[in-house]
Ligand SMILES: Nc1ncnc2c1ncn2[C@@H]1O[C@H](COP(=O)(O)OP(=O)(O)O)[C@@H](O)[C@H]1O
Ligand SMILES: O=P(O)(O)OC[C@H]1O[C@](O)(COP(=O)(O)O)[C@@H](O)[C@@H]1O
């Protein structure tokens with residue numbers, strides 16, 4: 163389980179709202195941190211932008227009510243949109259999903275589930291999960307995330323995920339669609355499978371898959387795929403996505419036109435930050451057009467860079483698989499005379515995979531991630547340390563995240579179809595620099611480079627990811643039936659929650675270079691600071 167403690171956390175910051183590196187998606191959702199300098203003043207202000215308005219609000223910590231006001235603001239920000247916000251008169255019906263049965267309860271309990279039973283297993287709409295669980299007694303405590311200079315305890319509650327007693331869709335009137343966008347990630351099929359199975363348990367008959375991401379909404383040659391338990395029964399046994407994935411695609415308006423044409427009123431969107439920005443746009447457009455459509459996301463990022471969540475599905479599997487590549491690099495390096503292995507792992511903005519895989523394998527001598535700058539050349543550079551390792555150990559293995567050291571590789575300004583910057587290949591660059599360096603000092607070096615990216619992404623999910631996918635998929639369906647839209651499902655402090663999409667995608671979650679987890683990684687590799 164990923165811990166929140168190694169997520170970047172300057173001393174005084176609105177919890178989790180670190181505006182270090184924006185995805186550049188939605189400026190209105192950026193948050194501003196409180197500077198340490200300002201924190202020393204008696205009167206400290208924090209800027210908070212309300213996601214629904216761009217007006218800034220200030221916290222005046224000398225105001226005795228600041229905490230209550232902060233919590234109120236927080237509650238508003240983390241409020242999850244509901245169809246009754248638009249359709250005020252929409253009435254709910256008793257849920258057709260019942261924890262005591264494995265079939266829809268329409269026939270057995272025509273009038274709904276008997277409410278005189280003490281136990282029913284439903285989630286109350288007012289149930290909440292605590293987002294932050296540590297009380298930091300000082301801003302100097304390791305990993306402290308403080309709101310005010312005294313690091314006052316402020317409870318921050320988010321909505322608990324799960325089945326509700328009342329639902330806002332009659333299953334026979336639902337046409338549900340699932341779409342998977344962005345790059346591949348282990349577990350996509352597991353999530354699809356469980357969305358379909360849960361929809362059927364609610365009694366939904368019309369379930370379709372949109373082929374090849376958002377593109378499937380506009381490309382007339384691509385037809386929607388009917389889905390049922392029978393179709394999805396064994397799809398989790400292989401990696402990839404049954405539906406296919408893509409980057410780029412139609413505009414939000416075209417997607418919503420297509421939803422209208424197809425009569426889709428429940429959309430499940432599996433993807434990363436880009437996909438979620440799209441999902442939020444679709445949700446807003448549906449509201450604007452007054453369509454009774456719910457849009458629910460399930461975060462898919464192998465890089466594990468979505469805010470607020472313990473981890474995202476596929477990450478565990480990726481770390482496990484990455485170790486195979488590391489182990490191969492280690493064996494090659496160890497068996498060669500002056501062998502040096504270089505393994506490049508995924509991580510555009512965040513080095514979680516590289517850090518965790520290095521730590522787990524125990525075979526890495528140098529781990530390089532985007533969050534931590536380094537020099538290649540010079541007395542404190544990576545190459546000088548490599549020379550030392552060759553002299554003392556005879557071999558060495560480097561693990562580098564794809565987004566690390568981008569200052570060393572040529573910038574192209576190129577973007578992929580989704581608008582993501584195309585990164586320079588730091589793995590190849592390091593390999594070439596190592597060869598040049600050792601040739602220059604006339605020392606033999608046998609360099610082997612491994613890039614296992616697509617081998618890792620194509621894997622099927624391991625057991626723990628498989629279970630995570632199951633729970634996320636189920637909860638996505640519960641959220642949709644409960645009438646929530648513009649939300650995503652995540653795991654926070656081991657509990658499943660619904661979060662408003664803008665709160666999780668305003669910038670990528672990063673490794674905190676001051677965290678104990680990064681320190682553990684450094685103590686495992688034994689590497690110095692390369693600066
Ligand atoms: N800001 C955005 N608004 C709307 N749609 C977006 C946005 N960014 C990306 N998308 C769409 O989301 C899909 C997936 O985005 P991409 O960045 O490739 O993957 P990921 O969702 O994994 O980040 C693409 O079809 C892309 O066009
Ligand atoms: O070659 P592709 O398909 O564009 O994917 C490469 C990218 O896919 C990823 O593995 C995951 O990216 P997404 O989260 O955007 O799907 C990145 O780490 C990597 O940069």
Ligand SMILES: [Mg+2]
Pocket residue numbers: 344434435436582
């Ligand atoms: Mg992305």
